[in-house]
Amino acid sequence: MILQIQKHMKKASLILIILTIFLSANVSSLEAGRCEKAFLNCFLGSLRSLPNFTRVYLNIGYCLNGWVFCGKYLEK
Amino acid sequence: MRKLLFLVSLLAIALYVHLPSLSGKDIQKILLEEVLSIGSLEDDALFQWVGVISDSDSYIYVTDNMDYSLKKFDDQGNLIKKAGRKGQGPGEFLAPRYLGISNEFLYVTDQFKSKIQVFDKNLNYSRSLPISMPVSDLKVLSDDKIAVTTISMSKTGRIFIFNSKGKIKRELLYSDKKSPLMIDNVNFDFDVQGNLYVVYNYQDKIEKFDPEGRKIWTKKLLNIKKIKREKIGQFTLPTKFVYKDVALDSSGNLFILGGGFSKNPSCDVYVLTPEGNHLTTFTLPDSSHCIYVDGNDFLYSRINEGVTLRKFKIKYVYE
Numbered sequence: 365m366i367l368q369i370q371k372h373m374k375k376a377s378l379i380l381i382i383l384t385i386f387l388s389a390n391v392s393s394l395e396a397g398r399c400e401k402a403f404l405n406c407f408l409g410s411l412r413s414l415p416n417f418t419r420v421y422l423n424i425g426y427c428l429n430g431w432v433f434c435g436k437y438l439e440k
Numbered sequence: 441m442r443k444l445l446f447l448v449s450l451l452a453i454a455l456y457v458h459l460p461s462l463s464g465k466d467i468q469k470i471l472l473e474e475v476l477s478i479g480s481l482e483d484d485a486l487f488q489w490v491g492v493i494s495d496s497d498s499y500i501y502v503t504d505n506m507d508y509s510l511k512k513f514d515d516q517g518n519l520i521k522k523a524g525r526k527g528q529g530p531g532e533f534l535a536p537r538y539l540g541i542s543n544e545f546l547y548v549t550d551q552f553k554s555k556i557q558v559f560d561k562n563l564n565y566s567r568s569l570p571i572s573m574p575v576s577d578l579k580v581l582s583d584d585k586i587a588v589t590t591i592s593m594s595k596t597g598r599i600f601i602f603n604s605k606g607k608i609k610r611e612l613l614y615s616d617k618k619s620p621l622m623i624d625n626v627n628f629d630f631d632v633q634g635n636l637y638v639v640y641n642y643q644d645k646i647e648k649f650d651p652e653g654r655k656i657w658t659k660k661l662l663n664i665k666k667i668k669r670e671k672i673g674q675f676t677l678p679t680k681f682v683y684k685d686v687a688l689d690s691s692g693n694l695f696i697l698g699g700g701f702s703k704n705p706s707c708d709v710y711v712l713t714p715e716g717n718h719l720t721t722f723t724l725p726d727s728s729h730c731i732y733v734d735g736n737d738f739l740y741s742r743i744n745e746g747v748t749l750r751k752f753k754i755k756y757v758y759e
Contacts, residue, residue, distance in 0.1 A: 400670075400672050403672055403675075404672065404673050407674075407675075422573075422574075425573060425574045425591050426551065426552055426574045428591045428593075428622060428675075428677075429574035429575075430535075430551055431622075431672075432576060432591065432641065435681060436684055436699075437746070439699060439700050439706060439727075440705055
């Protein structure tokens with residue numbers, strides 16, 4: 365049982381590392397506006413909740429909410 | 441005889457005031473007369489206000505994103521009280537957003553909190569309603585009927601009605617299509633009969649539903665067919681707003697704030713009758729993220745990128 369959990373944790377950590385590298389590369393290459401940057405930072409932050417996928421899912425919802433608010437507030 | 445004369449005079453005044461609406465004349469244009477301005481670049485009354493609402497005593501309540509607060513102003517614009525600070529605790533905020541009001545309480549959403557915080561009108565924290573999804577718009581119909589839209593990747597296209605305990609009483613489905621991410625995001629309002637008006641943020645679509653949830657009409661104002669979307673990281677997200685907000689005046693006319701597709705982006709306000717007919721369009725003096733119309737037909741909007749809140753009397757000019 366413990367071995368199985370450890371296996372899952374390893375998998376999740378690997379996914380997290382790959383995603384972080386991929387997204388970090390994406391952030392630096394993107395000529396992002398303020399809202400884009402904020403959204404990507406929020407998304408990366410939400411991945412810290414891994415392997416709690418329910419939490420990550422909810423956090424991404426908050427990031428999307430921020431995306432809407434940011435655009436609404438800053439768009440002219 | 442005197443009494444009769446007095447009554448006749450009263451009737452004449454009432455008729456004069458209400459003549460345009462009684463005779464069925466349409467609104468030809470709308471003028472805004474500034475009556476109050478709160479906050480400026482020279483003071484620290486407001487830093488970056490987000491939500492605004494007023495009560496029947498003309499007090500104005502505002503959330504401020506920059507100093508994590510909820511503020512109460514009197515009808516002259518004097519700061520009466522300020523509540524809140526940055527934090528996770530009761531009465532504290534991480535990103536205070538939208539406001540709702542009942543006879544007794546104020547409801548405040550927070551972008552990063554899965555709850556709506558409830559304050560009394562003296563800004564004392566009262567309780568919290570657990571809402572397990574991020575809230576993107578809020579209308580308080582009563583303390584036991586709190587309507588919210590949420591942002592979720594699975595449950596889209598619906599408005600949830602919560603009771604005073606934070607339990608879902610009803611779900612109003614306004615879109616049953618499986619749309620791309622965020623495309624069904626809306627702002628909404630209810631009229632006194634309980635009809636629901638929905639304006640889509642990223643589509644050229646305005647809809648009215650009856651209290652049973654049946655669609656009455658759908659309108660397009662700008663004839664926009666293509667939604668502007670961009671790939672942001674792993675997500676393809678809409679980027680340009682068609683409509684930013686909706687508010688109703690005391691006659692049930694809709695005031696819809698246009699977004700980036702409007703001739704004057706984030707400034708043009710489209711006025712529609714309850715039947716969905718376009719009456720007129722007017723322009724705010726500065727771009728705004730929201731509009732709010734109170735029960736006495738005063739309109740509130742943003743100036744100076746959120747440092748200033750302006751209150752205008754809506755002046756209706758009839759044909």
